Amino acid sequence: KAGVTQTPRYLIKTRGQQVTLSCSPISGHRSVSWYQQTPGQGLQFLFEYFSETQRNKGNFPGRFSGRQFSNSRSEMNVSTLELGDSALYLCASSWETSGYTDTQYFGPGTRLTVL
Amino acid sequence: ILNVEQSPQSLHVQEGDSTNFTCSFPSSNFYALHWYRWETAKSPEALFVMTLNGDEKKKGRISATLNTKEGYSYLYIKGSQPEDSATYLCASISGYSTLTFGKGTMLLVSP
DSSP: OOOOEEEOSEEEEOTTOOEEEEEEOOTTOOEEEEEEEOTTOOOEEEEEEETTEEEEEOSOOTTEEEEEOTTSOEEEEEOSOOGGGOEEEEEEEESSSSSSSSOOEEOOOEEEEEO | OOSOEEEOSEEEEETTOOEEEEEEOOOTTEEEEEEEEEOTTSOOEEEEEEOSTTOEEEETTEEEEEETTTTEEEEEESSOOGGGOEEEEEEEEETTOOOEEOOOEEEEEEO
Protein backbone atom coordinates (compact mmCIF):
# COMPACT_ATOMS: atom_id res chain seq x y z
CA LYS A 1 0.00 0.00 0.00
CA ALA A 2 1.44 3.38 -0.99
CA GLY A 3 2.27 5.72 1.86
CA VAL A 4 1.42 9.36 2.32
CA THR A 5 2.95 11.51 -0.39
CA GLN A 6 3.65 15.21 -0.33
CA THR A 7 4.59 17.52 -3.16
CA PRO A 8 6.76 19.36 -3.67
CA ARG A 9 9.48 18.13 -1.34
CA TYR A 10 11.39 21.39 -1.41
CA LEU A 11 10.29 24.91 -2.18
CA ILE A 12 11.95 28.31 -2.12
CA LYS A 13 9.78 31.41 -2.13
CA THR A 14 10.23 35.09 -1.36
CA ARG A 15 8.41 37.19 1.19
CA GLY A 16 4.95 38.24 0.12
CA GLN A 17 4.42 35.34 -2.25
CA GLN A 18 1.93 32.58 -1.68
CA VAL A 19 2.47 28.85 -1.76
CA THR A 20 0.35 25.73 -2.12
CA LEU A 21 1.43 22.36 -0.74
CA SER A 22 -0.21 19.07 -1.60
CA CYS A 23 -0.77 15.88 0.36
CA SER A 24 -2.12 12.56 -0.88
CA PRO A 25 -3.19 10.30 1.99
CA ILE A 26 -3.03 6.54 2.17
CA SER A 27 -5.85 5.02 0.15
CA GLY A 28 -8.97 4.76 2.29
CA HIS A 29 -7.88 7.29 4.87
CA ARG A 30 -10.35 10.13 5.24
CA SER A 31 -8.60 12.33 7.77
CA VAL A 32 -5.67 14.55 6.82
CA SER A 33 -3.83 16.71 9.34
CA TRP A 34 -1.18 19.31 8.69
CA TYR A 35 1.72 20.22 10.99
CA GLN A 36 4.50 22.78 10.98
CA GLN A 37 7.91 22.17 12.43
CA THR A 38 10.38 24.99 12.95
CA PRO A 39 13.82 24.69 14.57
CA GLY A 40 13.57 24.20 18.31
CA GLN A 41 9.83 23.65 18.22
CA GLY A 42 7.79 20.52 18.32
CA LEU A 43 5.29 19.73 15.64
CA GLN A 44 2.64 22.43 15.71
CA PHE A 45 -0.85 21.46 14.60
CA LEU A 46 -2.24 23.54 11.73
CA PHE A 47 -5.56 21.95 10.84
CA GLU A 48 -7.37 18.71 10.18
CA TYR A 49 -9.74 17.85 7.38
CA PHE A 50 -12.20 15.00 7.33
CA SER A 51 -14.57 14.30 4.47
CA GLU A 52 -13.81 17.68 2.86
CA THR A 53 -14.61 19.60 6.06
CA GLN A 54 -12.19 21.35 8.36
CA ARG A 55 -12.75 19.66 11.67
CA ASN A 56 -10.04 21.22 13.82
CA LYS A 57 -7.80 24.23 13.54
CA GLY A 58 -4.63 25.15 15.38
CA ASN A 59 -3.51 28.56 16.52
CA PHE A 60 -2.20 29.96 13.26
CA PRO A 61 -3.08 33.19 11.45
CA GLY A 62 -5.64 33.28 8.68
CA ARG A 63 -2.85 33.34 6.09
CA PHE A 64 -2.76 29.58 6.56
CA SER A 65 -5.64 27.78 4.95
CA GLY A 66 -6.40 24.40 3.54
CA ARG A 67 -8.93 22.27 1.83
CA GLN A 68 -9.69 18.64 1.13
CA PHE A 69 -11.03 17.16 -2.05
CA SER A 70 -13.52 14.34 -2.51
CA ASN A 71 -10.69 11.86 -3.02
CA SER A 72 -9.27 12.92 0.39
CA ARG A 73 -6.27 14.66 -1.14
CA SER A 74 -5.55 17.85 0.71
CA GLU A 75 -3.83 21.13 -0.03
CA MET A 76 -2.64 23.82 2.29
CA ASN A 77 -2.06 27.38 1.22
CA VAL A 78 0.01 30.08 2.84
CA SER A 79 -0.53 33.58 1.54
CA THR A 80 1.71 36.62 2.00
CA LEU A 81 4.68 34.54 3.09
CA GLU A 82 6.84 35.76 5.97
CA LEU A 83 10.40 34.74 6.84
CA GLY A 84 9.05 32.92 9.90
CA ASP A 85 7.02 30.60 7.68
CA SER A 86 10.22 28.80 6.73
CA ALA A 87 9.65 25.33 8.11
CA LEU A 88 9.06 21.68 7.41
CA TYR A 89 5.39 21.07 6.71
CA LEU A 90 4.17 17.58 7.38
CA CYS A 91 0.86 16.02 6.62
CA ALA A 92 -0.50 12.90 8.21
CA SER A 93 -3.45 10.72 7.36
CA SER A 94 -5.56 8.36 9.41
CA TRP A 95 -8.83 6.48 9.08
CA GLU A 96 -10.94 8.71 11.26
CA THR A 97 -9.57 11.39 13.51
CA SER A 98 -6.50 13.53 14.07
CA GLY A 99 -5.31 11.34 16.85
CA TYR A 100 -7.78 10.02 19.34
CA THR A 101 -6.91 6.39 18.96
CA ASP A 102 -6.07 6.16 15.28
CA THR A 103 -2.47 5.85 14.24
CA GLN A 104 -1.37 8.74 12.08
CA TYR A 105 0.80 8.03 9.07
CA PHE A 106 3.10 10.85 8.12
CA GLY A 107 4.36 11.93 4.75
CA PRO A 108 7.99 12.94 4.09
CA GLY A 109 7.22 16.64 4.40
CA THR A 110 7.73 19.74 2.31
CA ARG A 111 10.69 21.91 3.25
CA LEU A 112 9.68 25.54 2.62
CA THR A 113 12.29 28.26 2.64
CA VAL A 114 11.18 31.88 2.52
CA LEU A 115 13.83 34.41 1.46
CA ILE B 1 0.98 20.59 33.14
CA LEU B 2 -0.47 22.49 30.19
CA ASN B 3 1.93 21.35 27.51
CA VAL B 4 3.48 18.04 26.54
CA GLU B 5 7.00 17.86 27.89
CA GLN B 6 9.67 15.30 27.14
CA SER B 7 12.88 14.55 28.96
CA PRO B 8 15.72 14.34 28.46
CA GLN B 9 16.13 16.54 25.39
CA SER B 10 18.92 14.32 24.13
CA LEU B 11 20.65 11.14 25.14
CA HIS B 12 23.84 9.44 24.01
CA VAL B 13 24.26 5.78 24.93
CA GLN B 14 26.48 2.90 23.91
CA GLU B 15 25.28 -0.06 21.92
CA GLY B 16 23.74 -2.61 24.26
CA ASP B 17 22.69 -0.07 26.90
CA SER B 18 19.06 0.08 27.93
CA THR B 19 17.49 3.49 28.17
CA ASN B 20 14.20 5.24 28.88
CA PHE B 21 12.56 8.59 28.23
CA THR B 22 9.71 10.42 29.87
CA CYS B 23 6.68 12.16 28.41
CA SER B 24 4.53 14.35 30.68
CA PHE B 25 1.11 15.48 29.50
CA PRO B 26 -2.10 17.10 30.82
CA SER B 27 -3.97 14.42 32.75
CA SER B 28 -7.41 16.04 32.75
CA ASN B 29 -9.86 14.83 30.08
CA PHE B 30 -7.20 12.54 28.68
CA TYR B 31 -7.99 10.63 25.49
CA ALA B 32 -4.83 9.13 24.05
CA LEU B 33 -1.05 9.21 24.07
CA HIS B 34 1.01 8.53 20.95
CA TRP B 35 4.68 7.68 20.57
CA TYR B 36 6.53 8.19 17.29
CA ARG B 37 10.06 7.53 16.11
CA TRP B 38 11.52 10.06 13.69
CA GLU B 39 14.72 9.13 11.93
CA THR B 40 16.67 11.77 10.07
CA ALA B 41 15.47 12.29 6.49
CA LYS B 42 12.48 10.02 7.05
CA SER B 43 8.84 10.43 8.07
CA PRO B 44 7.77 10.07 11.69
CA GLU B 45 6.79 6.46 12.28
CA ALA B 46 4.09 5.49 14.75
CA LEU B 47 5.22 3.24 17.61
CA PHE B 48 2.29 3.09 20.01
CA VAL B 49 -1.13 4.55 20.67
CA MET B 50 -2.12 4.19 24.32
CA THR B 51 -5.40 5.05 25.94
CA LEU B 52 -5.88 3.17 29.22
CA ASN B 53 -4.28 3.91 32.57
CA GLY B 54 -1.71 1.22 33.31
CA ASP B 55 -1.48 0.31 29.63
CA GLU B 56 1.75 -1.33 28.55
CA LYS B 57 2.70 -1.84 24.93
CA LYS B 58 5.67 -3.60 23.39
CA LYS B 59 7.20 -3.72 19.93
CA GLY B 60 10.39 -5.74 19.76
CA ARG B 61 12.91 -4.16 22.13
CA ILE B 62 10.80 -1.06 22.64
CA SER B 63 8.06 -0.82 25.24
CA ALA B 64 5.95 1.92 26.78
CA THR B 65 3.85 2.43 29.88
CA LEU B 66 1.09 4.91 30.60
CA ASN B 67 -0.10 6.61 33.78
CA THR B 68 -3.09 8.79 32.94
CA LYS B 69 -3.83 9.77 36.54
CA GLU B 70 -0.50 11.51 37.01
CA GLY B 71 0.01 12.35 33.34
CA TYR B 72 3.17 10.57 32.27
CA SER B 73 4.39 7.85 29.95
CA TYR B 74 7.72 6.09 29.80
CA LEU B 75 9.35 4.69 26.68
CA TYR B 76 11.95 1.98 27.22
CA ILE B 77 14.50 0.64 24.77
CA LYS B 78 16.24 -2.57 25.81
CA GLY B 79 19.70 -3.25 24.44
CA SER B 80 19.94 -0.14 22.25
CA GLN B 81 21.29 -0.58 18.74
CA PRO B 82 22.73 2.08 16.40
CA GLU B 83 19.59 1.79 14.26
CA ASP B 84 17.56 3.00 17.24
CA SER B 85 19.17 6.41 16.82
CA ALA B 86 16.29 8.80 16.16
CA THR B 87 14.15 11.45 17.75
CA TYR B 88 11.33 9.97 19.83
CA LEU B 89 8.19 12.07 19.96
CA CYS B 90 5.19 11.75 22.18
CA ALA B 91 1.85 13.45 21.60
CA SER B 92 -1.27 13.59 23.69
CA ILE B 93 -4.85 14.52 23.09
CA SER B 94 -7.25 15.57 25.81
CA GLY B 95 -10.62 17.28 26.09
CA TYR B 96 -11.45 19.11 22.92
CA SER B 97 -7.83 19.78 22.00
CA THR B 98 -5.98 18.39 19.05
CA LEU B 99 -2.91 16.21 19.08
CA THR B 100 -0.20 18.12 20.94
CA PHE B 101 3.40 17.04 20.43
CA GLY B 102 6.36 17.34 22.74
CA LYS B 103 9.70 18.55 21.38
CA GLY B 104 11.11 15.06 21.40
CA THR B 105 14.07 13.19 22.85
CA MET B 106 16.99 12.79 20.48
CA LEU B 107 18.70 9.44 20.99
CA LEU B 108 22.15 8.64 19.65
CA VAL B 109 23.42 5.08 20.01
CA SER B 110 27.14 4.62 19.39
CA PRO B 111 28.55 1.27 18.22
